[in-house]
Every structure is written in structure tokens, then in C-alpha cells.
Amino acid sequence: EVQLVESGGGLVQPGQSLRLSCTVSGFTFGDSAMSWVRQAPGKGLEWVAFIRSKANGGKTEYAASVKGRFTISRDDSKRIAYLQMNSLKTEDTGVYYCTRDNYDPFTGMDVWGQGTTVTVSS
Amino acid sequence: SYELTQPPSMSVSPGQTARITCSGDALPKQYAYWYQQKPGQAPVLVIYKDTERPSGIPERFSGSSSGTTVTLTISGVQAEDEADYYCQSADSRATYWVFGGGTKLTVL
Numbered sequence: 390e391v392q393l394v395e396s397g398g399g400l401v402q403p404g405q406s407l408r409l410s411c412t413v414s415g416f417t418f419g420d421s422a423m424s425w426v427r428q429a430p431g432k433g434l435e436w437v438a439f440i441r442s443k444a445n446g447g448k449t450e451y452a453a454s455v456k457g458r459f460t461i462s463r464d465d466s467k468r469i470a471y472l473q474m475n476s477l478k479t480e481d482t483g484v485y486y487c488t489r490d491n492y493d494p495f496t497g498m499d500v501w502g503q504g505t506t507v508t509v510s511s
Numbered sequence: 512s513y514e515l516t517q518p519p520s521m522s523v524s525p526g527q528t529a530r531i532t533c534s535g536d537a538l539p540k541q542y543a544y545w546y547q548q549k550p551g552q553a554p555v556l557v558i559y560k561d562t563e564r565p566s567g568i569p570e571r572f573s574g575s576s577s578g579t580t581v582t583l584t585i586s587g588v589q590a591e592d593e594a595d596y597y598c599q600s601a602d603s604r605a606t607y608w609v610f611g612g613g614t615k616l617t618v619l
Contacts, residue, residue: 435610486553497559
């Protein structure tokens, strides 16, 4: 079964750090690009970060709102994608989803995890 | 920064056709994708590459594109289609993804 399971969410104070993990099963993780997408309470979806497969250079991209504070990475041997979040702000609060991102061949984010909740509050 | 514009809400009666639009300057150059999200659930991809439907998505879901506007059409709307719908695409240089603000579809 194709599955993504996020973990690592929690309650932190502004300025602190958190690392999210996305554990993959059911497909060849090493061949796949991944994205993180978040959703603030009662709001819409916001793309956060993207990482290509190592075979395609492992290039990363970030939304302007998190560039310089968040880092996406991957460990293909463990089948895990990470999102390191530093200097957290209250506006980073929300549910964070991990997705398989088929940017090429343009078949979309076809697999999503159930999400992990991040709350940034003093 | 690049934006995709959707109507915030729409309502239809069961059996009618719902058409949800998404506008953006780069849509003539970049593919669009559509996601359905029900309360408390993760989004589900319903349309990719403007018009393609993933396996398992009912045939009543279709997509179209014309210039700077893409449209998600749900024919013969059913009560279970009540959800939030989001379009997604890339900026003109394909350097980042953008989601539309979402459209809340209510089935009367």
C-alpha cells in the first residue's frame, strides 16, 4: 500500500525549531520528488518546499515565506523526507502535509500523508 | 508573487453541473491540477495536466483550459462532492508551486 506518514509536529514557542519527518512505503522513494504543503487553521493550502530525487540532482525549492528558515532534505536509505523548521513564527502554525510530487511527468501531487500539526505559540 | 484566483464559494443542487474556475497569468504555459479536500481529511488529486483524471476518480469530474483560465467541471453533482476544491499550478518559470485560495462547494 502506498503510504506517507508524517511525524514530529507539536507545540513550540516563537523562535524555536522543529523537524518534521515523512516516512514512505509502497513506492520507490528514491525515484520520487517530494513536497511539503501546509494549511493554517481554517485557511487554504500553501506549498512550502520541494526536493527532487537524487538522480535528478536533489534540487530544492522553497516558498518565499519560509526561504532561509526551512530546509527540506531526504534520506533515501531510510525512505524519509524531512522538513527542518527554524526561527518559527506564529504564522507557521498549521497542518503540514507530505506529498509525492510528480512535477515531471506532470501528474500532480498524487499521494498525501494524513498531516502533522505544528503550533507556534507563546 | 504569482497568484491563482478562485471564487470563494459556490452552491449547486444535486444532479446539476458545477463549474469552478481558476485564473492565473501563467496558466497558458503551465499545467493546472485540482484537489478535493473534505473536512478533516488530506487533499485528493482529482485532475492533473489540465484535463486528465487519475484512476479511481469518477468520470463526472473533468477539467478544461482556455487562455488564462482553467475550469473544474463536476457533472451530475452528488452530495458526496461537497468539499473544498483547490487549483494548483507553477509560476511562469516553473520555480515554485502556487495554490489557489480554494472554492467551497455546497450541495444544496
